[in-house]
Amino acid sequence: MADPSYDELIGQAKDHIWMSHAQFRDREDPTSLGIAMKGEGCYVIDHQGKRYLDATGGSHCCAVGHGRKEIAEAVYKQMLDLEFSGSGLVPFTNAPTAKLSKKLAQLTPGNLSRVFYTLSGSEAVEAALKIVRQYHAQGDNPKKYKVLYRNYSHHGYTWGAMSVSGDPAIRSPIFEPTIPMGVVVPEANPYRCLYCTGTCNLGCARSIEATIEYEDPDSIAAIIVEPIAKGAVVPPPEYWPMVREMCDRHNILLIADEVVTAFGRTGTWFGGDHWDLIPDLMVLGKTLGSGYQPIGAVVATDEVFERFLGDPDRTLIQSHTLGNHPVVSVAALTNLEIIERENLVERAAQMAPYFRSQLETLQEHSVVGDVRSIGLLAEVELVKDKGTKEPLGGKEVGRKLTRFMVDNGLYMRCGGEKLSIHPSLIITEEEINEMVSIFDKTLTYAEREFAKV
Ligand SMILES: Cc1ncc(COP(=O)(O)O)c(C=O)c1O
Known part of the structure; x- marks a missing residue:
């Protein structure tokens, strides 16, 4: 039996997988759910060969990176x-x-x-x-x-x-x-x-x-x-x-x-x-x-x-x-x-100050309330107002921010109130730069679309 085409696969997934955290209900919207095909280091690759930098370490899991033979x-x-x-x-x-x-x-x-x-x-x-x-x-x-x-x-x-x-x-x-x-x-x-x-x-x-x-x-x-x-x-x-x-x-x-x-x-x-x-x-x-x-x-x-x-x-x-x-x-x-x-524990400790310093640059955005990190675990809290600390948004805002980040090449989700960041422990400085520059664009978009004016 021939392998199903991508459209058939996405159809099968949308019709039959009960995913957690979102409904992915729109059968006609091809962008709302992707099919990951391959993992390499800090990247996940989809059916069209598009590469996504994994800022979540596969939902907090992937310490050693993807694709370890x-x-x-x-x-x-x-x-x-x-x-x-x-x-x-x-x-x-x-x-x-x-x-x-x-x-x-x-x-x-x-x-x-x-x-x-x-x-x-x-x-x-x-x-x-x-x-x-x-x-x-x-x-x-x-x-x-x-x-x-x-x-x-x-x-x-x-x-x-x-x-x-x-x-x-x-x-x-x-x-x-x-x-x-x-x-x-x-x-x-x-x-x-x-x-x-x-x-x-x-x-x-x-x-x-x-x-x-x-x-x-x-x-x-x-x-x-x-x-x-x-x-x-x-x-x-x-x-x-x-x-x-x-x-x-x-x-x-x-x-x-x-x-x-x-x-x-x-x-x-x-x-x-x-x-x-x-x-x-x-x-x-x-x-x-x-x-x-x-x-x-x-x-x-x-x-x-x-x-x-x-x-x-x-x-x-x-x-x-x-x-x-x-x-x-x-x-x-x-x-x-x-x-x-590979001394990945020591590596995470050594990479931590650079990771932190790059994330700190996001503080300039009006929608960023707090940037916290320890090792390679970080969170950027998103707020409507730095003074009141009112959360930026809920699930709908999160869905749009998620879509923006994915479209820009990040393997990442956002619930509307925060960016939780935890890449694989093998991440390089160049990959951190790439990741932070996509967050930067995302936060500019968030300011434009969702912040209080
Ligand atoms: C701190 C903590 N404990 C327990 C769990 C549950 O783990 P699992 O999703 O593998 O059941 C999670 C999941 O996110 C977690 O973050």
């Missing part, structure tokens, strides 16, 4: 050897998963050393929430069930992950009631701080302590946090030591969601490394497989894991049939080997 070959070889080995019902694991687990135990800080595998970040968050509940149920304080989460945080779209996410893009009244475990606390966002104007008074951290007291420490099982929120929101230096100390004092497990920030994104192996933050559970996803295979994981400390040993009834009650997958593990292992061999 080494990963493809490792996956191919593993598929020929053994495509799957089961996930625990039979008493077998497989070699790539054993090697990957040792590698993760070596890379992660402190005594995080025991890895539970899933196929996505959201599933890893789900698993972490269940580990927390069972951990306390089998310990001294079985009444602990609440999970603190921060406003505007994003931990995934599944029901449990949604129940502990503060991102309004995830939460909708349609899904209420959510699972009754989540208790919201404020984010630590210097640009939109609720507590201080000017000098930081650490009100955001103190309000967590106040919430713990109000809710009753004996009811709180865990707090889930992104060490650096994915909008490149960096808390004040005292913040993480204070939160870690509160958790220790109240027997609250600290879950660090490093789905976005792990493996060099912020210029260190893990986002929490900037403060020597050692969590009790670390959640991984995205960059763990660089998008070459779907993978998520929870890494637990020895102390947490030991609570699940002894009587067979203490065994963790959580499983994913396709977890511990040898093909997925070999892709992740090869990805981590490339990150290590």
Whole structure:
């Protein structure tokens, strides 16, 4: 059977794929949905051979760049050897998963050393929430069930992950009631701080302590946090030591969601490394497989894991049939080997000042409220007015800005309020220049079309 033409393919996609984040409903508009055919380094190439500079690192995933033959070959070889080995019902694991687990135990800080595998970040968050509940149920304080989460945080779209996410893009009244475990606390966002104007008074951290007291420490099982929120929101230096100390004092497990920030994104192996933050559970996803295979994981400390040993009834009650997958593990292992061999973590740290300095030039636009970055993670907040900080627009503005950027050769989306930028860790200075010049044009267009006059 002959391959379908591009028009046929786009028709099939528009008629039958239920995409997330947008409707792509207009069958007649050929520009509203593209078909990516190939990836090379920091570029994605479409059916007509047009090249797009990937400013999103394939949705935060692609640390090592697109088109790595080494990963493809490792996956191919593993598929020929053994495509799957089961996930625990039979008493077998497989070699790539054993090697990957040792590698993760070596890379992660402190005594995080025991890895539970899933196929996505959201599933890893789900698993972490269940580990927390069972951990306390089998310990001294079985009444602990609440999970603190921060406003505007994003931990995934599944029901449990949604129940502990503060991102309004995830939460909708349609899904209420959510699972009754989540208790919201404020984010630590210097640009939109609720507590201080000017000098930081650490009100955001103190309000967590106040919430713990109000809710009753004996009811709180865990707090889930992104060490650096994915909008490149960096808390004040005292913040993480204070939160870690509160958790220790109240027997609250600290879950660090490093789905976005792990493996060099912020210029260190893990986002929490900037403060020597050692969590009790670390959640991984995205960059763990660089998008070459779907993978998520929870890494637990020895102390947490030991609570699940002894009587067979203490065994963790959580499983994913396709977890511990040898093909997925070999892709992740090869990805981590490339990150290590090519010193991509150090490279991200070295490239960070140049990346920042180029993005800073966008401040000149009247629609830019804030430019934040750490490592190769950045966010440009778009506002109608720099003084009031009113967001520039919603989904419709976002759709138009997205179209403008794509037409100008950027692999990128915008929801209307911000540009979230996280290229592959191999990006060069020339590619940063190209990317920033397209943002510059886009912001000129935004000023003309959407800003207050
Ligand atoms: C911080 C964070 N945690 C969890 C998730 C969920 O990961 P996934 O989309 O792989 O389920 C995301 C997704 O964007 C994320 O940004």
